[in-house]
Amino acid sequence: MPEQAYQAPILTVDGVILQFVQQQLQVLVIQRANEPFQGMEALPGGYIVAGETTQFSLARILDQKAGIALSELRLIEQLYTFDTVARDPRGHAVSVTYMGLGTALTPRHGDTQAPRFVPVDALPELAFDHSAIIAYARARLRNKLTYTNAVFALLPECFTLTQLQDAYEAIMGRSLDKRNFRRTFLSLNLIEATPFQHRDGAHRPARLYRFVDQTLVDIARNLD
C-alpha cells in the first residue's frame, strides 16, 4: 500500500432531507452558488474532510448551507454511494448519500443558499444526478414503512390516525382502506392513545396518538 499521493476521486456527501407537510412529502433543496450548475437547485452536499465521518460532514454542510441542525432530524440513514465517473463534470466525485427524516423543519435564510422544501412530486430540474438520488431515497422509504415504524420520524409527537394514514398513502403512492389500516396499525402496539384530541373545524374531534418508541423498530406484519 503506497505512502505517496495517488490520484483519488473527490469524496462528497449529499443529503435527502424529507419531511411530511400538508399531506405531501417534501425534500430540502438549496441553490448552487458556484459552477457547475450555478443557480440551479440541488441537494445540500459538499466535501468530506479527513477526520470527519461522512455523517459529521453532512451535519456541517446542512448547518452552513441550509441552517438546519442534523440533531433536528429524527432519523438518519445512509442510502448508497454514487460513484459513476460522469456524475460531476469537474471530475470523478464519489458521493455518500444519506436520507434524513424530520418534522416541521425550518431552514434558516441569511448567509445560506436559499434553502427550501419542495414537494417530491413537483421537483424542479436538479443538478448532477440528484433527481436519481431522491428517487432512490423514496424507494427506500417506501420499503421501510412496510417493515419498520419509520413514519414516527415524519410526524409530530402527537398525531391523528388520519395524519398517519395520509403519510402512508403519500409515501406508498396509493390509498389504503381506513378500517383495515387502523385495525392493523393499532394491533402492532407501536402507538398508544393520548388523552388529547385534535379539533379543527366543523366535525368530530380526532383522538391524538403517540409512538411508544421514538427509535427505529422492526415490525413483523406488513402494512402494504
Added chain:
Amino acid sequence: MPEQAYQAPILTVDGVILQFVQQQLQVLVIQRANEPFQGMEALPGGYIVAGETTQFSLARILDQKAGIALSELRLIEQLYTFDTVARDPRGHAVSVTYMGLGTALTPRHGDTQAPRFVPVDALPELAFDHSAIIAYARARLRNKLTYTNAVFALLPECFTLTQLQDAYEAIMGRSLDKRNFRRTFLSLNLIEATPFQHRDGAHRPARLYRFVDQTLVDIARNLD
C-alpha cells in the same frame, strides 16, 4: 467549492465474496502483505483510483489479490460505506463495500495473497473492521433471500431441491420444513424442472431444477 487541494479521507473498496460449498456459506479472505495487520487475513480490498468506479476498482483488486475475475460472480451489490475515523490505524479511510455471490469460485495462487474461502461460521480474526462488514453482508443476504431469487447466484445452474433448501437453511441459520419449503418455492415459478437427475449414493436419485431467470427478481410471498 475550493480548487485547491483539501485534506480528504482515503477512499477504498472492500469485497465480501461469498459462495456456498458443502452446505456452508464461505467468504473469500486474503493474507495482508503489508502493515498494518501484516500477515493477518482480511477481505480483499484496496484503493480507488480516480476515473474508476468503485466496482471497477474492486474488479482490479480481486483479480490482482485473489485471481478471481469479477465476471465470475453472478450477483454483485453495493452494501454500505464504512467511514468511522478509527477503522484504519494509518488515518481516515472510507471504504465502499460490496457483496458478491458466486458458485465454484477458485482463487488463483501464485503472485496473489494466499486467497482462500473460509466458512463464515469459523472466521479467523480479521484485520480492520472486516468482521463487522461480513456480519453486515450476511444480514443483507438473509433479508434478500426472503424477497428475491438471490439464491440463484450461489447455486450451480442445475441443482436439487435439497441443495436449494440447504442454502436457505445455512443462510437463514435455522431449519425449514421440507414439504412446506418445496411447495412454496415451486409455487413461485422461479425454477423449473430439468429432465436430469442427480445420483450420489445408495438412495433415490434427485430431480434437478434450474432457475428460469438468472437475474435478480423480486418475489411477493415470503420464505421465512
Added chain:
DNA sequence: GCAAAAGTGTTTGGGATACACCCATGC
C-alpha cells in the same frame, strides 16, 4: 433386505381484504 435420501397431502388458524354506516362537532 436395509440404509439413506427423495418425494409427497391434508388440516388448521390467522392475517389480509373487501365493504357501509353512525358519531361528534361548528356553523
Added chain:
DNA sequence: GCATGGGTGTATCCCAAACACTTTTGC
C-alpha cells in the same frame, strides 16, 4: 339541520404452519 371528517365490525379467502409415511436406489 347540515356539512365535514372521525370512528367502528364482520365475513371470506388464502397463505403459513404443523405434521409422517412411501419411494427409489446402491450395496
